[in-house]
Amino acid sequence: MGRQPCCDKVGVKKGPWTAEEDQKLVGFLLTHGHCCWRVVPKLAGLLRCGKSCRLRWTNYLRPDLKRGLLDDEEERLVIDLHAQLGNRWSKIAARLPGRTDNEIKNHWNTHIRKKLLRMGIDPVTHLPLHEPEPAAPPPPPPPQEQEHHHQPPPPPAQDHRHQPRSDGGLVSQDDGAGEVDLPVVQQHEVTTTAAGSNCGSASSASGGSAAVSVVSPSCSSSASAPAANGVEATEWPEPMYLFGMDGIMDDAWDGLFPNDGGLGGGVDPFDGCYPGGGGFDQDDGWM
């Protein structure tokens, strides 16, 4: 079934967003919300496809985003969750308020992965790397599509089409897996999600409850506990400041999320985009 392209490729701008575009998008979303991403760019006067707008919003413009590197706690939580969920970045992100799946995915690939490898831990299975035989890849035998949930390291299923150059280059175990002082995360701490939930109290699966009730206060700690409302504890992303929109935002927010939603009919413009707004999946909830 040939899918329609998400947008008519012609006349659609691609590449980095400009401040002006950001401003248009934010301005539009704040005043109108998004009924359907497909029409957002048109209505906002942007030469972008809806998908691109959504991505830009969720990954960068969303007001509740926390920017900057993940701190230790967050990192541990990510590792812990990854051990349980595999590459389900959105699920993982859902448990880290203010973080996006893209951000976590990037951080994983650029930082955490390497750390684990240096520690001699397979970032995929979270099990100790069995030294030799670099050639012999992952044993994780049965291709059975396991539904995450408990079961610890479901080899997050190389399920996908092409492994990201399975390590390609990156590591070659090179590193005398020794130096690098990576104090905190001990091997066992990492692998055994169950046991440790490295995050102090945090998370998860003690035993395997499907619902990983993570984000214990201590864990997300510092970082903006999921503020009751989600919003208040966060900082506006730079662009907002740049645009001098914070004022607008304040008002807009009040207008947008009055208890019954100021936008005609209680439509939550940020449904699903933003934690406090009540738009997130219960189970995975931002809560």
Add this chain to the structure above:
DNA sequence: AATAAAATCAACCGCGGGGGA
């Protein structure tokens, strides 16, 4: 100081799922 290589991160692509018609 210049150049090359590596690392990082924003953005794109394509697929699958869910829901409505």
Add this chain to the structure above:
DNA sequence: ATCCCCCGCGGTTGATTTTAT
């Protein structure tokens, strides 16, 4: 029951920045 549309997800790419030579 089937088809179609939209959304969201995960993988990948490419531009930019940083670090090493």
